[in-house]
Amino acid sequence: MIEAKNVIKKYGQVTALDDFTVDIPKGKIGILGPNGAGKSTFVKIALGLIESTSGEITVLGENLDKNSIEIRKKIGYMPEHDCIPNKMTGVEFLIEMGQVSGLDYQTATQRTHEILGHLRMGEEKYRLIEEYSGGMRQKIKLAQGLVHGPELMFLDEPTSGLDPNARQEMLETINGLAEISNTNVLLSTHILQDVETVCDYVIIINNGKLQIKENVKELVKRQTDTIQIRVGENSDEFISILKQNNNKRNIEITDRWIRIPYKNEESFKEIISAAASAKCQLYEMERIAMTMDNIYLEVVN
Amino acid sequence: MKNDAKIADKFKDFKPNLSDRRNIILGMGLRGFEKLFSLKNKSILFLIGIVYLWTFAFYLLLGQDSYPCNTVSEELKTCTHLNFYGDLQYGGTRIFLVLIAAVASSGLIANDLTDKSIHLYLSRPISRIDYLIARIIPIFLLMLTITLIPNLVVFISQFSKSGLDVDFLSSNMWTLSNLILQAIFYSISYSIIGITFSAAINRESLASAGFFGTVYGVSLIVEIFYGLMSEMDIENSEYILLLSIIHFLDIISYKIFNVDYFVTIFGSPEVIEFPLSIIIGLYVLLFSSFILLVNYIISKMEVTK
Numbered sequence: 001m002i003e004a005k006n007v008i009k010k011y012g013q014v015t016a017l018d019d020f021t022v023d024i025p026k027g028k029i030g031i032l033g034p035n036g037a038g039k040s041t042f043v044k045i046a047l048g049l050i051e052s053t054s055g056e057i058t059v060l061g062e063n064l065d066k067n068s069i070e071i072r073k074k075i076g077y078m079p080e081h082d083c084i085p086n087k088m089t090g091v092e093f094l095i096e097m098g099q100v101s102g103l104d105y106q107t108a109t110q111r112t113h114e115i116l117g118h119l120r121m122g123e124e125k126y127r128l129i130e131e132y133s134g135g136m137r138q139k140i141k142l143a144q145g146l147v148h149g150p151e152l153m154f155l156d157e158p159t160s161g162l163d164p165n166a167r168q169e170m171l172e173t174i175n176g177l178a179e180i181s182n183t184n185v186l187l188s189t190h191i192l193q194d195v196e197t198v199c200d201y202v203i204i205i206n207n208g209k210l211q212i213k214e215n216v217k218e219l220v221k222r223q224t225d226t227i228q229i230r231v232g233e234n235s236d237e238f239i240s241i242l243k244q245n246n247n248k249r250n251i252e253i254t255d256r257w258i259r260i261p262y263k264n265e266e267s268f269k270e271i272i273s274a275a276a277s278a279k280c281q282l283y284e285m286e287r288i289a290m291t292m293d294n295i296y297l298e299v300v301n
Numbered sequence: 302m303k304n305d306a307k308i309a310d311k312f313k314d315f316k317p318n319l320s321d322r323r324n325i326i327l328g329m330g331l332r333g334f335e336k337l338f339s340l341k342n343k344s345i346l347f348l349i350g351i352v353y354l355w356t357f358a359f360y361l362l363l364g365q366d367s368y369p370c371n372t373v374s375e376e377l378k379t380c381t382h383l384n385f386y387g388d389l390q391y392g393g394t395r396i397f398l399v400l401i402a403a404v405a406s407s408g409l410i411a412n413d414l415t416d417k418s419i420h421l422y423l424s425r426p427i428s429r430i431d432y433l434i435a436r437i438i439p440i441f442l443l444m445l446t447i448t449l450i451p452n453l454v455v456f457i458s459q460f461s462k463s464g465l466d467v468d469f470l471s472s473n474m475w476t477l478s479n480l481i482l483q484a485i486f487y488s489i490s491y492s493i494i495g496i497t498f499s500a501a502i503n504r505e506s507l508a509s510a511g512f513f514g515t516v517y518g519v520s521l522i523v524e525i526f527y528g529l530m531s532e533m534d535i536e537n538s539e540y541i542l543l544l545s546i547i548h549f550l551d552i553i554s555y556k557i558f559n560v561d562y563f564v565t566i567f568g569s570p571e572v573i574e575f576p577l578s579i580i581i582g583l584y585v586l587l588f589s590s591f592i593l594l595v596n597y598i599i600s601k602m603e604v605t606k
């Protein structure tokens with residue numbers, strides 16, 4: 001869907017993207033990273049809003065440098081910040097955006113009402129945008145990006161500034177609309193749960209560099225619940241007892257740590273018993289839950 | 302249920318034929334023009350009304366044989382058509398033209414910058430220059446309606462006064478083309494100035510005030526200074542007139558009609574001559590700088606969000 005090769009973007013002395021190379025597949029993709037990681041910069045470059053200092057980007061099979069205008073016909077964009085005019089109604093604004101995307105008035109009107117219907121906006125769509133709540137404004141921002149039926153939708157921090165209920169509703173809406181409108185999604189966020197809820201694939205960026213690119217399901221599989229142990233002498237015998245007790249299941253051994261899967265509270269007793277049998281001194285024993293958060297923090301830090 | 306499914310499929314398989322950039326730009330421009338005539342823009346409608354009232358009054362004045370040849374000295378004002386149009390537009394209603402341009406153009410980019418909707422426009426299949434053209438079109442068309450149409454009304458009234466003589470038309474074809482060119486020239490110039498102020502001062506009311514002050518206010522000050530410098534016989538004092546946009550545009554306008562430019566200082570008219578190359582060079586330099594400045598402001602905003 002998007003292929004970036006050695007993309008560098010500098011703002012004066014600051015390097016926002018540093019030799020960034022990635023091949024993003026079709027589907028619902030999350031770009032994850034802390035604030036200032038380079039997510040928005042990448043999205044804006046991929047949209048053709050700003051130019052990269054060097055490197056090459058292909059979007060939906062077309063070279064961005066040569067066909068940025070044509071590419072934008074196939075792209076929808078929901079920016080992070082508030083950027084909708086207050087003095088228009090929701091319907092007027094979406095029709096205008098549809099027409100600016102190249103739709104004729106009739107099609108833009110029809111599509112506007114369809115999308116607002118899917119967003120469960122009733123009579124309020126005829127009210128001025130300045131009267132809308134934060135959640136409704138986000139919906140309008142989302143709708144304007146979908147009004148011309150894009151193949152790919154860029155969502156830049158779509159849940160930013162929303163309360164938990166509105167956030168959940170927004171994520172469901174994104175999921176639902178992406179499904180029914182057959183649109184690929186590129187979701188840029190610093191909130192891990194947003195990616196988990198919406199995306200099939202995740203890309204983690206930090207300091208302008210690609211840190212990880214993985215299927216979300218695979219990443220979820222990496223979530224583990226283990227007991228981490230640090231021991232003294234006679235560790236070989238201790239490990240062999242543990243392996244016998246655990247049917248050789250997933251015992252991870254490093255220079256410093258031994259990790260065995262946590263089953264229940266009995267696991268601790270088994271470890272103590274194994275250490276006693278092997279006459280091995282236990283220095284530390286701690287339950288470690290490796291969640292998506294931990295994986296993310298490990299990658300980012 | 303089947304019906305619902307059909308609707309869902311239609312929504313899912315939405316593959317519209319999107320129009321090209323030219324149509325998008327033209328559409329944006331025409332919608333913007335239409336909005337300027339909306340009842341929300343009462344001040345603009347009021348000013349347009351005044352311009353057309355003055356056109357009507359001028360039409361009546363033309364009916365009097367004494368107008369305009371006896372109002373100023375023969376050698377300067379020789380009853381050329383420019384004088385008719387000049388008196389109609391750039392003497393009598395000039396202040397309203399500048400006011401309309403200032404009020405109508407101030408919000409065109411400023412509003413998009415203030416509410417940041419410019420990000421959404423620029424994410425559409427149009428370039429930054431396309432966007433600028435789309436924003437210039439409404440004010441350009443508005444200016445045409447208050448420069449070209451009244452001029453045409455005067456031309457038609459003169460044609461009517463000639464007894465609908467076909468010879469009048471053939472002998473005044475150049476006048477007709479010149480007044481069209483002059484109206485386009487004023488309209489495009491004021492549109493570019495308006496757009497520049499709208500982008501540079503991204504608050505509608507301040508942009509209006511800035512435009513009016515810079516264009517009209519400066520012209521008054523420059524005229525006074527020129528008068529004083531002339532009284533003191535300072536050499537090349539006429540170049541100070543180039544600091545006033547109104548005078549500068551008038552100079553070019555007179556060149557279009559190929560007549561001598563004159564300016565009335567303390568009640569007495571004076572002919573002033575400038576080399577054509579300087580005037581054209583300065584115009585190109587000034588207005589291309591305006592366009593580049595607007596482009597720069599918008600590009601800067603994209604980078605900094």
